[in-house]
Amino acid sequence: MTNRRQRSQRVEATTYDSGPVLSKHGVETVTADQRLLIEGPTMTGKRDLMLSLLQTGLPEEHAMVITTNKSAAGIQSSIATADTPSPNASIIDCSTIDSTPDSVAGEIEIVGSPEDLTGLGIAVTKCSRRIEEASTNGVRVGIDSISSFLQYIDEARVLYCLQVLLGRFSAADYLTVSTLSISSHPQQVVESVRSLHDGRIELRESDAGAIEARVLGLEGADRTWRTLD
Amino acid sequence: MSGRDVLERIRAAGYDCHVAMVTAVDPDFDILEMGFDDYVTKPPSREELRTVVAQLVDRADTADRLQEYHALLAKQSALRAEKTAEVLESSDDYASLQARIERVRAEIEASADVFLDDATFVTALRNADEGGAEK
Numbered sequence: 001m002t003n004r005r006q007r008s009q010r011v012e013a014t015t016y017d018s019g020p021v022l023s024k025h026g027v028e029t030v031t032a033d034q035r036l037l038i039e040g041p042t043m044t045g046k047r048d049l050m051l052s053l054l055q056t057g058l059p060e061e062h063a064m065v066i067t068t069n070k071s072a073a074g075i076q077s078s079i080a081t082a083d084t085p086s087p088n089a090s091i092i093d094c095s096t097i098d099s100t101p102d103s104v105a106g107e108i109e110i111v112g113s114p115e116d117l118t119g120l121g122i123a124v125t126k127c128s129r130r131i132e133e134a135s136t137n138g139v140r141v142g143i144d145s146i147s148s149f150l151q152y153i154d155e156a157r158v159l160y161c162l163q164v165l166l167g168r169f170s171a172a173d174y175l176t177v178s179t180l181s182i183s184s185h186p187q188q189v190v191e192s193v194r195s196l197h198d199g200r201i202e203l204r205e206s207d208a209g210a211i212e213a214r215v216l217g218l219e220g221a222d223r224t225w226r227t228l229d
Numbered sequence: 230m231s232g233r234d235v236l237e238r239i240r241a242a243g244y245d246c247h248v249a250m251v252t253a254v255d256p257d258f259d260i261l262e263m264g265f266d267d268y269v270t271k272p273p274s275r276e277e278l279r280t281v282v283a284q285l286v287d288r289a290d291t292a293d294r295l296q297e298y299h300a301l302l303a304k305q306s307a308l309r310a311e312k313t314a315e316v317l318e319s320s321d322d323y324a325s326l327q328a329r330i331e332r333v334r335a336e337i338e339a340s341a342d343v344f345l346d347d348a349t350f351v352t353a354l355r356n357a358d359e360g361g362a363e364k
Contacts, residue, residue: 006257006346006347006348007345007346007347008345008346008347008350009345010345115358116358117354117355117357117358118261118262118351118354118355118358120354121350121351121353121354121355122258122261122262122351124350125258125347125350125351129347153357156299156303157357159299159302160295160296160299160357161354161357163295163298163337164295164344164350164353164354164357165354167337167338167341167344168341168344168345168350170338170341171341171342171344171345172345188306188309188310192302192306195334
């Protein structure tokens with residue numbers, strides 16, 4: 001039999017439901033193919049916000065998470081909710097944490113280090129093939145965190161890699177949500193990462209210790225700082 | 230001579246070209262991990278050979294544009310570090326640099342569909358792995 005080239009298919013989604021946080025900031029839907037960046041200092045809940053944006057689509061949609069700081073098992077348990085105890089989630093574990101994948105339900109690809117970009121590419125491809133076999137209403141991808149890639153790999157290569165990853169997700173009409181810890185990088189690097197995304201959610205801690213968010217670059221976003229519930 | 234030997238000889242001779250392998254079985258990721266850029270299964274039709282060559286050419290163009298984009302960003306970053314915002318705003322060279330960055334970015338966006346192809350996607354990341362972004 002002649003081999004047919006393997007190609008990722010576009011999903012059927014044209015827009016994604018924005019979820020409670022974004023709608024509070026005036027954003028009701030997000031166009032399929034958009035790339036959102038969640039940025040803020042450490043300990044402002046970037047990962048939790050990313051996961052909640054992915055959870056908004058469950059159980060009808062699929063989630064794919066590329067994790068660098070938390071184990072696949074940890075992400076699996078964080079993404080499950082009371083309503084969706086076993087979500088359609090594929091986790092790509094690029095953390096250097098020793099995982100015990102057999103004890104965890106669901107689909108996990110172990111890459112083993114943020115440095116292994118070839119391994120990451122193969123893992124993404126395997127996940128998108130599986131998701132397409134299952135057929136789905138949409139796919140939301142979390143990349144947590146771009147900062148880890150910047151710790152292991154030089155800036156030019158990270159930007160190149162992000163452009164390839166985000167280019168593929170966007171071409172397939174996936175919604176991508178990345179996180180970036182802004183305290184760790186020079187302003188120019190932050191600007192370059194922002195330029196690869198369509199919109200962003202900025203997080204900060206107020207003097208009173210509350211976490212605040214504002215949304216920029218998305219349709220309807222009003223750029224106002226508000227307390228994150 | 231095996232395909233692997235051929236690839237090693239090509240690299241040893243210093244050729245930085247794309248290499249596709251004609252294989253008996255569908256090797257999928259194995260061949261990409263070995264360092265090949267693409268493959269066709271035996272016996273390839275004329276059409277399949279044309280397609281794979283055309284895709285390798287497209288891919289080289291995309292890689293060139295990505296490299297150009299990052300070279301431009303590095304230049305912009307260096308300028309921002311050494312000149313004030315007022316100086317840059319009144320500079321024609323800086324304005325044309327920014328226009329070029331936008332143009333190359335739009336070209337990359339327009340061709341992002343190439344990354345839906347699994348082999349193109351994985352080899353693009355492999356190139357970043359090998360430091361290809363700086364070449």
